[in-house]
Amino acid sequence: MRILGVSAFYHDSAAALIDDGQIVAAAQEERFTRVKHDHEFPKNAMAYCLAEAGIRADQLDGVAFYDKPITKFHRILETYLSCAPRGLRSYLQAVPLWLRQKLWIPAEIEAVFESLGVSMPEKIYFPEHHVSHAASAYYPSPFADAAVLTVDGVGEWATSTICDADGKDLKVVREMHFPHSLGLLYSAFTYFTGFRVNSGEYKLMGLAPYGEPIYADKIKDHVIDVRDDGSFRMNLDLFGYLDGFTMTNDNFAKLFDGPARPAESTITRREMDLAKSIQVVTEEIVLKMARYARDVTGKKNLCMAGGVALNCVANGKLLKEKIFDRLWIQPAAGDAGGALGAALAAWHGAEQKPRPAPANGRDSMRGSYLGPVFSDDEIGAFLEAKGYPAQRFERDEWAKTIAKAIDDQKVIGLCHGRMEFGPRALGNRSIIGDARSPKMQSVMNLKIKYRESFRPFAPSCLKERVADFFEIDDESPYMLLVAPVREERCIAKQGDERSADLLEWVNRPRSDLPAITHVDYSARIQTVDKDVNPGYYAIIEAFEALTGQGIIINTSFNVRGEPIVCTPEDAYRCFMRTEMDRLVLGSFILEKEKQPEWHEKDDWRTEFKLD
Template identity: 45%
Template sequence: MLILGVSFMYHDSAAAILCDGKVVAAAAEERFSRQKHSLEFPEQSIAYCLRECGIEVNDLDFLVFYEKPLLKFERILMTHIDSFPEGFGQFREAMPLWLRWKLFIPELVRRRLGYTGRILFADHHYAHAASSFFASPFDEAAVLTADGVGEWTTLARGAGRGNRVNLTKELRYPHSLGLLYSAVTAFLGFRVNGGEGKVMGLASYGEPRFARVFQEEILDIRDDGSFRLNMDYFLFHKELVMYGPKFVSRFGPPRAPDGPITRRDEDLAASLQSVVEELCVRIARSLQRETRLKRLCVAGGVGLNSKMNRRLIADTDFKEIFIQPAAGDDGGALGAALLLYHQRLGRPRDWVMQNAYLGPECAPADIRRTLQRRRIAHEEFHDPDRLLDRAAHDLAAGRIVGWVQGRMEYGPRALGNRSILADPRASGMKDILNRKVKHREPFRPFAPAVLYEKMGEYFDLEVESPYMLLVADVRPDQRDRLPAITYVDGTARVQSVRREHNPRFHGLLSRFGELTGVPVLLNTSLNTRGQPIACDHHDALECFLNTDMDILVAGDFYITKHPGAGS
């Protein structure tokens, strides 16, 4: 049975394909279209998924969309009615898109793909829940989903058992943790649906001196973690801006994009982060009491908040946690397909997500041809061990290495297949990478990848973190040894690497550990500011040639900017 899940129309369009319940391929459209957070119809990701399966579109048994468009339209109409006539600006922006294509998903799919089979529609938060629980190794687990908004739901909770997931309770628009986070993101001068991670990074620098303002004025919080937003502070429900004049009068003028970051900005980020963490911990505790389960699955865009995730495991009675790497709307494509297969069709589960490498791979012949055509200095290694030795020596010598191997990651994190790697021991490496390679804000931190079996020596983390979605304290005696990946608050967003999940990356970490005594690498995504992560060797080469990266390793090819460099 072949099922294609698709998500598009809001942000992070994607496609995922299931063959008899096993996920064969999944990828976000932005990687192909090179438009970050693309909301367009995911034509190229769909084409990739079909190609990976070796099928035509009409071989599919089902195509399933990740949300219910008419329910969403109902919410938008209700919002316009409630905000009439102030919502006129939002109406004139939104309605043409709805009338043009958002109300006509089946027609659009059939026209764009020539697909004649069945098209189904999943509930948005059920798609999120399914993307986590059905991909997890757990037979039963509590489930928590949180994002900006789906159709009406902004946060849902429930449990999964076997091939069923059941969301029992929800919070509804406009009372949304995701939209609260996005509103502050916009206030701090970052891009909504993209800059939230920067706010999380900025939070480490501040003191939560505004936390009480959030708790007592902006939010109305109950003991069980349920809450309401005081909409006097916000305008996202009726205008094209996220926050209102009252928010500005409370916190001062908003930060201009690319403006200087002040102490106020850092403290505001820290306050927001602490309140969101506290709320989610309360919700998780109440969910744990209700379900009495020891395992938790998290999904939705808020699930990408690695500091919050850490508290969900550290400060509740949950003992294990699974966060699907594409926790945002790109993961909705996967979730919709899994929901259909297990919940609707009643098929048993026999697939567990072992890694996030579900995207396309670069063929060696294509890489060779490109390098020769563009006359780029390179060396082809036929012995993988020699290649690993060479790259490890480069890294230990302080060089910055682009690393393109195997299949691309699904989700927003580079997990060792589309990565930029560097020595975490070098104290100036963070600034060099931010300034010369990533071209981004100087406060942005970098994350470590570590051998799973050595994780405990360097980080205070009792569960594995294969998708870089958990923050942990760097052990105090290691902080001075790992300055490039230790945040200002002594933590790091850890990726633990098992050999069976990524043998080549594990091999590189091992070699680097043998050379330096530290089996840890700084691992950041292979892109520059505002660009999607590299999909193929063409994107990787552009990134390599336009930055101060020293070496690019693509498959078995060791690429330098100048002949003889790096040897």
């Protein structure tokens, strides 16, 4: 039985296909349309999933949408009912859109099927939003049973849930309701510190280590009232998201010493301290929720999903606290992963199909490499047709050549294998470089990614070597855990860093791996498994053979505001627009110096809206 999962109309639309419960393909729509966080109905991603499975749309047995639209609409009407007469402008914008499009999901799906020239499957499933998240976290996990914690902005009414999962059964046992939401609280601070909501949350997390938690008590006294079990109420007098277009209001600004930072303006000490403060409060709440989830379910394993589960600093704390024996987080923890969860919930929940016991302690996400791959024949034909000089290598030489280039301080764009599903690039659509280089962080930020200088880079290391570099004894295949760099590798702080200029502060070496060591001596780790991604493993292994260090920098293959590249053509374009030195397309390696001059009609920097 083949079920296509779909998430759409909020942000990060995606499609995922399962066949008898096995994950076949999954991809976000943004990768095909090249519109970051694209919320439109994911017809390109749907077409890709069908092509990957080699089936026509009329060979599908069902389609699963990732939430219940009527319940969601009810929540929106109730919100206006509680705010009126305020909220009129928001109502005039939201309600017509709902009446015109969002309430007619079956018709939207049917239109896509009609455009493919086939009729619609008989069954359309509508799991609850948080059940979709929970299903995406539990069913692919390596656990036979688990507690499941989902925390995000909002679904229908739920903003956080605790589920009890065993075999095929996934049962919601507790939930918290809108408007009291940890995801929205974090987004409110994201907005207030001048970053884009639903996009800049990870920047706020990256900014936190620069600050001190001086506002944490104020947040707990005036903004949020947290109980011992992690449940809470928010002071809604401070927020604007119920009846307006902004996340926070004037009362919030009064409480936190002035108005919100305008986007792209200078980041001050206040924003750093706010970032740290909300991070501390978020971690405290997540830990309390996890303890309560353990008490309620009695389970030893924890699965997590929802946007807040992408907060890898909180995840690292959760792992360190050892509240659960094991932790597994869905790599596409945001709304995109809801597409996969919806399909899995339909299979196990609606169709009541059994869930086989996970084998060898492995999850079934296949490293999250669930997107399209392009053959060397296709890439070769493309390069030849376009006249782009390239050299083709056999696997051993390929890895050694790339490793040598990294050692030579080259910045390399890597586009090979299946594209990753979820927000992280895990070595198949990545930009890589030398983690030992003190200059690499600023070079990559300013000349390659064109993004804010304070943002850290993450390392990829061989799975077997992780304990040599970091204080962690678990694998982190999806770059969802933060852990400290080993003490013996670190360099002591030099004076009061907080008084230093931000750029100077960033560039101070902190360890013998300066490019991936954040200002708080932590790193967001990806462990690479030979069985899951042999190509990427071979590169790092060859680098280790050359330098003695089985670790490199890994950042997503894109520039600021651009979705991660999908096709070799996207990769080549990004390569030529930036100051990258080498490009790897499948088995081919391209050198920048040998490429023909790159011309574009317009300034590409205006093509992507800054995130």
